[in-house]
Amino acid sequence: MTTALITGGTAGIGRAFADKFAALGYDLVLVARGRERLESAAEELRRASGVHVQTLAADLATDGGTEAVRERLAATDRPVDILVNNAGFALGTSFRKSPIADEERLLDVHVRAVLRLTNAALPGMVTRGKGSVINVASVAAFVPRGTYSAAKAWVVSFSESVAAELAGTSVRCMALCPGFTHTEFHERADIDERQVPRWMWLNAPDVVDAAIEDLRKGLTVSVPAAKYKLLVGASRLVPRRVSTRVSRGFSKRW
Numbered sequence: 001m002t003t004a005l006i007t008g009g010t011a012g013i014g015r016a017f018a019d020k021f022a023a024l025g026y027d028l029v030l031v032a033r034g035r036e037r038l039e040s041a042a043e044e045l046r047r048a049s050g051v052h053v054q055t056l057a058a059d060l061a062t063d064g065g066t067e068a069v070r071e072r073l074a075a076t077d078r079p080v081d082i083l084v085n086n087a088g089f090a091l092g093t094s095f096r097k098s099p100i101a102d103e104e105r106l107l108d109v110h111v112r113a114v115l116r117l118t119n120a121a122l123p124g125m126v127t128r129g130k131g132s133v134i135n136v137a138s139v140a141a142f143v144p145r146g147t148y149s150a151a152k153a154w155v156v157s158f159s160e161s162v163a164a165e166l167a168g169t170s171v172r173c174m175a176l177c178p179g180f181t182h183t184e185f186h187e188r189a190d191i192d193e194r195q196v197p198r199w200m201w202l203n204a205p206d207v208v209d210a211a212i213e214d215l216r217k218g219l220t221v222s223v224p225a226a227k228y229k230l231l232v233g234a235s236r237l238v239p240r241r242v243s244t245r246v247s248r249g250f251s252k253r254w
């Protein structure tokens with residue numbers, strides 16, 4: 001029996017992971033803040049696939065929230081085989097206009113929670129000789145664009161470092177770097193999706209399929225879709241000041 005714990009498993013990319021894993025017959029632990037939505041997602045997944053679904057209401061911006069999830073990750077009853085650190089959000093404003101509490105909350109969810117949950121999950125996975133951690137970063141990790149990009153760059157570097165440390169074990173760690181994906185992410189941050197050209201959009205189920213394929217191949221960094229592989233490759237070749245200028249000019253609003 002395989003069990004996957006997905007943070008932010010009630011919407012967008014996290015929900016697409018939940019649908020995919022349930023279809024594969026994996027049991028699930030869904031983590032998010034909204035209790036009602038957790039329960040309705042769990043019920044839909046149980047009905048569609050007959051898998052066991054546990055819900056855990058937790059705010060990953062808080063110590064109490066991350067501690068509750070750490071406890072579940074360390075449990076030996078129905079142990080977690082796959083951890084997807086996916087919960088996240090954008091602020092939709094520039095750094096100089098953003099209240100410091102929001103910037104810190106962003107780091108807490110995108111960095112501190114990923115650090116704490118990965119730390120709780122790995123010992124059991126290594127002892128059991130199987131397991132995977134998928135850390136959802138972003139192509140934003142490769143271009144300087146506020147605290148969000150800096151946090152996602154940390155997620156990529158952290159995942160690469162953990163993956164290297166796990167070499168020789170049967171446990172994997174991979175950073176997933178999607179481009180613009182249709183989810184609730186932009187609406188929640190009050191970002192107008194129309195600013196992004198249509199060709200740049202991905203669908204969450206396609207992102208998840210690519211991630212699972214790349215995890216099977218043993219990749220450490222997964223960039224779904226050929227167009228984003230090209231953009232990420234180009235961003236590594238052009239001087240940093242050029243990618244910074246392109247990134248800044250991309251949106252006038254946020």
Ligand SMILES: NC(=O)c1ccc[n+]([C@@H]2O[C@H](COP(=O)([O-])OP(=O)(O)OC[C@H]3O[C@@H](n4cnc5c(N)ncnc54)[C@H](OP(=O)(O)O)[C@@H]3O)[C@@H](O)[C@H]2O)c1
Pocket residue numbers: 007008009010011012013014031032033034035037058059060061086087088089109136137138139177178179180181182183184185186188
């Ligand atoms: N969409 C994109 O274009 C895109 C591109 C690249 C990377 N990403 C990354 O993909 C990940 C998922 O984003 P998405 O687009 O799927 O967003 P989404 O549709 O807005 O879903 C976000 C999920 O995270 C949960 N969440 C948010 N804050 C939380 C907190 N403090 N504690 C616990 N759960 C929290 C939400 O549930 P509650 O609100 O109920 O807590 C929801 O389930 C994020 O890490 C994001 O940075 C997104």
